[in-house]
Amino acid sequence: MRKKSKQNPGYAHQGFENDRLFKALCDHVAGLDCQGCDVDGEVQRDPRDTTNPEIHYGIIASGNTLVEDAAMRDQIFADLGEDCICVEMEAAGLMNHFPCLVIRGICDYADSHKNDRWQRYASATAAAYTKELLEYVPGVEVQETKRALEVLQSAPCDSLRPMATPNALDSPDSYTIAWIAALPIERAAAEAMLDEEHAAPTGFTRHQTNTNVYTSGRMGEHNIVIASLALS
Ligand SMILES: [Zn+2]
Secondary structure, eight states: OOOOOSSOOOSSOOOGGGOOOBOTTOOOOSSSSSTTSOGGGBOOOOOOSOOSOOOOOSEEEEOSSOOOOHHHHHHHHHHHOTTEEEEESSHHHHHTTSOOOOOOOOOOOSSTTOOSTTHHHHHHHHHHHHHHHHHTSOHHHHHTSOOHHHHHHHSOOOOOOOOSSOOOOSOGGGOOEEEEOOSHHHHHHHHHTOSEEEOOOTTOOOOTTOOOEEEEEEETTEEEEEEEOOOO
């Protein structure tokens, strides 16, 4: 995972002072951050007593439109009920094709104030939670579910990128978990959770139109393929 820089705020907690929720009617003032936004429009909340991530369980609303408007956000929540805890854009297409569990890190309040500052942190928390969850999933149980190979071969997606280590497993069948990390920052967070990284399985072929990036590796007792879009 790359070190933080001015453009890249890093994967660590970004500080309570950068976690600001504004009232729905208080729109963002132009600029990359909220320095110019109305302080009086900020929702006053009890300070959090820890920087540890909070885990929420509920319904994730997934759509093909970026939600960056408080009124639209509130309407979605009003329509779906209180079990709906957040909105996102990547899972909807996946859910239609195979059973999966959606785990997302929360990085903004889906309003006009949204920016990229918390995205890497959110990616890291989601990846860490995924790793912890997998420690509780027996490997034999996963063998009976739909295989990662089937997911990869059906994906609408070129050559595999070189891997850090040469210990490829012989067969794609050895991989039982497919981890979809759509964005490169999500892939970096997921790769950081691997206990070891493998070269591509020797029996893996991909469709010529497949430009996705795949990383193979082991996490605990699970052999995992991380799939990601080929964006830089
Ligand atoms: Zn703002």
